[in-house]
Amino acid sequence: MKALVWDGDALTLRDRPDPSQSGNDAIVRVHLAGICNTDLEIVRGYMGFRGTPGHEIVGTVIAGPDAWLGARVVAEINFACGTCSMCRRDLGRHCPTRRVMGILDADGGFAEYVAVPLENLHRVPDSIADDQAVFVEPLAAAFEILAQLDVTRGQSCTVLGDGKLGLLAAQVLSSAGVRVRAVGKHPDKLAILARRDIETVLLEDWDREPAEIVVEATGSAAGFATAVASTLPRGTLVLKTTVAEQPGIDLAPIVINEINVLGSRCGLFPPALAALTSNSIDVKSLISETLPLKRSIDAFEVAQQRESLKVVIAVAD
Amino acid sequence: MKALVWDGDALTLRDRPDPSQSGNDAIVRVHLAGICNTDLEIVRGYMGFRGTPGHEIVGTVIAGPDAWLGARVVAEINFACGTCSMCRRDLGRHCPTRRVMGILDADGGFAEYVAVPLENLHRVPDSIADDQAVFVEPLAAAFEILAQLDVTRGQSCTVLGDGKLGLLAAQVLSSAGVRVRAVGKHPDKLAILARRDIETVLLEDWDREPAEIVVEATGSAAGFATAVASTLPRGTLVLKTTVAEQPGIDLAPIVINEINVLGSRCGLFPPALAALTSNSIDVKSLISETLPLKRSIDAFEVAQQRESLKVVIAVAD
Numbered sequence: 001m002k003a004l005v006w007d008g009d010a011l012t013l014r015d016r017p018d019p020s021q022s023g024n025d026a027i028v029r030v031h032l033a034g035i036c037n038t039d040l041e042i043v044r045g046y047m048g049f050r051g052t053p054g055h056e057i058v059g060t061v062i063a064g065p066d067a068w069l070g071a072r073v074v075a076e077i078n079f080a081c082g083t084c085s086m087c088r089r090d091l092g093r094h095c096p097t098r099r100v101m102g103i104l105d106a107d108g109g110f111a112e113y114v115a116v117p118l119e120n121l122h123r124v125p126d127s128i129a130d131d132q133a134v135f136v137e138p139l140a141a142a143f144e145i146l147a148q149l150d151v152t153r154g155q156s157c158t159v160l161g162d163g164k165l166g167l168l169a170a171q172v173l174s175s176a177g178v179r180v181r182a183v184g185k186h187p188d189k190l191a192i193l194a195r196r197d198i199e200t201v202l203l204e205d206w207d208r209e210p211a212e213i214v215v216e217a218t219g220s221a222a223g224f225a226t227a228v229a230s231t232l233p234r235g236t237l238v239l240k241t242t243v244a245e246q247p248g249i250d251l252a253p254i255v256i257n258e259i260n261v262l263g264s265r266c267g268l269f270p271p272a273l274a275a276l277t278s279n280s281i282d283v284k285s286l287i288s289e290t291l292p293l294k295r296s297i298d299a300f301e302v303a304q305q306r307e308s309l310k311v312v313i314a315v316a317d
Numbered sequence: 318m319k320a321l322v323w324d325g326d327a328l329t330l331r332d333r334p335d336p337s338q339s340g341n342d343a344i345v346r347v348h349l350a351g352i353c354n355t356d357l358e359i360v361r362g363y364m365g366f367r368g369t370p371g372h373e374i375v376g377t378v379i380a381g382p383d384a385w386l387g388a389r390v391v392a393e394i395n396f397a398c399g400t401c402s403m404c405r406r407d408l409g410r411h412c413p414t415r416r417v418m419g420i421l422d423a424d425g426g427f428a429e430y431v432a433v434p435l436e437n438l439h440r441v442p443d444s445i446a447d448d449q450a451v452f453v454e455p456l457a458a459a460f461e462i463l464a465q466l467d468v469t470r471g472q473s474c475t476v477l478g479d480g481k482l483g484l485l486a487a488q489v490l491s492s493a494g495v496r497v498r499a500v501g502k503h504p505d506k507l508a509i510l511a512r513r514d515i516e517t518v519l520l521e522d523w524d525r526e527p528a529e530i531v532v533e534a535t536g537s538a539a540g541f542a543t544a545v546a547s548t549l550p551r552g553t554l555v556l557k558t559t560v561a562e563q564p565g566i567d568l569a570p571i572v573i574n575e576i577n578v579l580g581s582r583c584g585l586f587p588p589a590l591a592a593l594t595s596n597s598i599d600v601k602s603l604i605s606e607t608l609p610l611k612r613s614i615d616a617f618e619v620a621q622q623r624e625s626l627k628v629v630i631a632v633a634d
Contacts, residue, residue, distance in 0.1 A: 260580070
């Protein structure tokens with residue numbers, strides 16, 4: 001099969017052996033795969049990953065148990081042991097021996113086929129198109145905020161960052177009744193939220209009024225200090241940005257204002273699938289470009305550009 | 318009256334005018350006042366405070382409404398407006414216009430007399446001796462953890478730091494049924510906890526096994542990274558240390574492991590008073606030395622020494 005491979009030095013499109021179905025795995029023929037910021041970090045050395053990246057996929061099961069054959073699916077990315085204390089609490093995404101599709105010890109979806117444990121698969125309802133389903137993984141990461149934090153209608157919330165995750169988090173929190181203000185640098189990206197009646201403001205015009213909930217999704221090292229300074233005392237700062245840099249950070253305001261800094265990463269898929277079924281979240285507008293697998297290296301170039309949102313690789317026609 | 322005064326350059330014992338009773342204040346004749354790490358930071362420039370420090374006091378009301386005259390009292394340190402949104406939520410300690418006794422725009426208790434708003438006073442039951450009551454403020458800061466965080470019996474908890482706050486936090490969490498392991502550098506300090514059947518371990522012998530709850534009370538910049546690394550995924554890191562330094566911090570593990578970093582500062586007094594009434598927390602063992610007000614500058618010297626725990630200034634005989 002054709003697969004994009006990161007060898008630690010370069011990203012190349014190669015012929016690789018098809019994955020063989022075994023045990024509790026299914027083989028998924030990939031339709032679409034989205035490029036995530038984590039993929040961009042991987043090709044800068046993050047996690048020391050080697051192999052085929054790609055963890056936002058939608059595809060069709062072509063090998064595995066009869067019950068799954070032909071199913072259109074999305075796949076949770078953490079391949080967990082199923083037996084440890086984290087897994088028993090339904091927190092397989094924190095299983096200490098997990099593999100992670102396209103990120104840690106498991107090939108991902110920038111390839112014609114990918115092997116996925118059956119327990120990680122979710123069927124995609126017919127009402128959800130492929131170009132929506134490819135957002136289930138990042139949308140689940142946005143819904144993770146609601147899984148971690150009890151929000152109440154009318155709470156004030158500032159979402160910092162108008163990248164992909166910021167736009168999804170703003171919509172998710174708004175759909176939960178939170179009064180969201182999205183702060184960003186890109187009028188065209190913020191416009192996606194404004195069309196959903198979410199308040200938006202350009203960073204240069206922002207009054208920095210503190211909010212009860214602040215979501216840090218800027219992807220920049222400087223965002224954290226801004227987020228701390230704009231969280232009300234006893235408020236919650238949801239930290240979505242992972243930056244490899246080691247910023248100089250003043251922790252004192254976190255203590256003085258008793259801020260709750262909540263690290264937030266992957267989420268379970270059902271809430272994201274439900275939201276796409278009810279069409280309550282606009283994901284299609286986040287697609288900047290769709291390129292075929294043979295142009296996947298170009299796709300990475302496009303995804304690195306500051307003005308880009310989601311770049312999707314169309315693996316199968 | 319005699320009062321210790323920090324003028325931004327030096328700490329001196331001076332004659333100052335007695336505070337005059339007015340409005341809603343009471344005048345408290347101070348019996349004992351404890352030196353807190355915040356006081357040591359104030360004389361290094363923290364908060365830009367000028368005046369008489371001291372925010373851990375027990376004393377007797379000598380001027381004010383008849384109902385309070387002669388009462389032995391302790392005093393909550395945040396002098397709040399009483400009307401803002403924080404105050405209406407019983408969070409006057411986060412009132413944006415608050416003064417703070419001995420820390421911000423209000424003289425404190427290293428003096429013969431101090432003025433305190435009536436709503437900040439709590440009567441001290443007869444069963445609590447002065448040398449216990451002087452710990453109500455720091456003990457309330459330890460109980461604040463339980464006000465912010467729902468703990469369950471048997472949860473694992475590591476308390477990092479065997480200073481005053483660490484020793485109080487370890488006892489408070491243990492009294493709530495949490496399985497506490499206290500990690501410190503001082504066998505004699507840890508022995509105070511061992512006598513209360515709390516597991517202790519020297520830092521050099523600690524296996525760094527992660528826990529569900531980690532309390533960072535080391536007072537050092539390096540403590541935060543250690544705390545992050547020893548918090549289980551989805552666990553809570555209670556941050557008590559305020560350090561003026563700007564450490565290089567890697568925030569990525571907070572996101573990856575979805576750690577909840579909970580800044581924690583002052584607490585309300587009733588739980589601390591109740592614990593001292595039931596004698597469930599040993600505070601007296603934390604007193605390293607008690608010195609009279611005329612030796613208060615020496616007392617600050619003693620408090621700075623690494624082996625010291627609480628240094629108490631005996632203001633009145």
